[in-house]
Amino acid sequence: MRAVVVHGFGGPEVLETVEVPVPEPGPGQLRVRVEAATVNPVDALVRTGGTVAAGMALPRAVYGLGWDVAGTVDALGPGVAGFAAGDRVIGLIDRLDLPLGGYAEYAVLEAAETAAAPPGVSAVEAATLPLNGLTAWQGLDLLDLPAGSTLLVGGAVGGVGGFAVQLAVERGLRVVAVAGRGDDADAALARRFGAAFVVPRDTDVAAAVRAVLPGGVDGVLDTAPLGVTALEALRGGGAFVSCVPGAAPVARRRTRVENVWVGADGAALGRLAALAGRGRLTLRVAGTFPLERAADAHTRLAAGGLRGRLVLVP
Structure with missing residues (x-):
């Protein structure tokens, strides 16, 4: 089968399309014929060697890329229940030390970390x-x-931020979105996601938030990252979660500051898929590339300005 890997770190040009054996699922695993694999910033971090430099992965001769997978179950390992060959599924490969990832024609997923794909949604969108x-x-x-x-x-209209706004509204929260300049397409998109207020990202965020909520917000989910300026918008004793490694500000004023380190979770992914299938979550695709043009996709990702994700189609 074809897969995209790196043998040495660098720019998009180090991505190689190679022929490797089709992987076999072990106990508790299933093999998926990959129909779509999303290109994420973590893939660029692997490609450039950032994960090794940060101590998140060990040095090895070859690294696979690709965390997001959507496709069809092809084979089941021993002990797998709840799935059958031909099922449409999505899953997350959340390890950084594998020789193969989702950038491939076939991928092995942990069954417990896999979920049924959202009904009525294409594999490209589901990925x-x-x-x-x-x-x-x-x-x-x-x-x-x-x-x-x-x-x-x-970062309320980014890949994580867009989902965060919609999921927060689902949980009954009032959302203040940082997006756009207050009257542009990004601000309008944040409002469509359900934000009650939109604060322009090129202003004094803390002052703008406190102008509409004088006591400050109860919580911050920072995907941008905004850092200290978002912390200043938080009330004393509030909670702050950063989605960007190393970007969390120093806690003060009795605030609680944490990082979220995402982990594969089949049960939660199933609930997300159900929401997407009912149209409660917007799945955004910025463009598609064939597997062998993974380098072009990484170049486009680095250029920024995307509203949605780039997806490889093997």
Whole structure:
């Protein structure tokens, strides 16, 4: 089968399409014929060697890429129940030390970390859900805000931020979105996601938030990252969760500051898929590329300005 890997770190040009054996599922695993694999910033971090430099992965001769997978179950390992060959599924490969990832014609997933794909949704759209949706879901779980609370979402129209706004509204939170300049397409998109207020990202965010909520917000989910300026918008004793490694500000004023480290979770992914299937979550695709043009997709990702995810189609 074809797969995209890196043998040495660098720019998009180090991505190689190679022929490798089709992987076999072990106990508790299933093999998926990959129909779509999303390109995420973590893939660029693997490609450049950032995961090794940060101590998140060990040096090895070859690294696979691709965390998000959507496709069809092809084979089951011993002990797998609840899935059958031909099932449409989505899953998250959340390890950084594998020789193969989702950028491949076939991928092996843990059955417990896999979920049925959203009904009525294409594989390309479904592939955009696992990593970003679970990050937003688990970040909101960490905040643990009761219904009726106010939440500031930094980067509210990004891959994680867009899901965060919609999921927060589902949980009964009032959302202040940081997006756009107050009257542009990004601001309008944040409002469509359900934000009660939109704060322009090129202003004094803390001052703008406190102009509409003088006491500050109850929680912050920072995907941008905004850092200190978002912390200044938080009330004393509030909760702050950063989705960007190393970007969390120093806690003060009795605030609680944490990072969310996303992890595969089949049960939560199933709930996300159900919401997407009912049209409660917007799945956004910025463009598609064939597997062998993974380097072009990484180049486009680095250029920024995307509203949605790039997806590889093997």
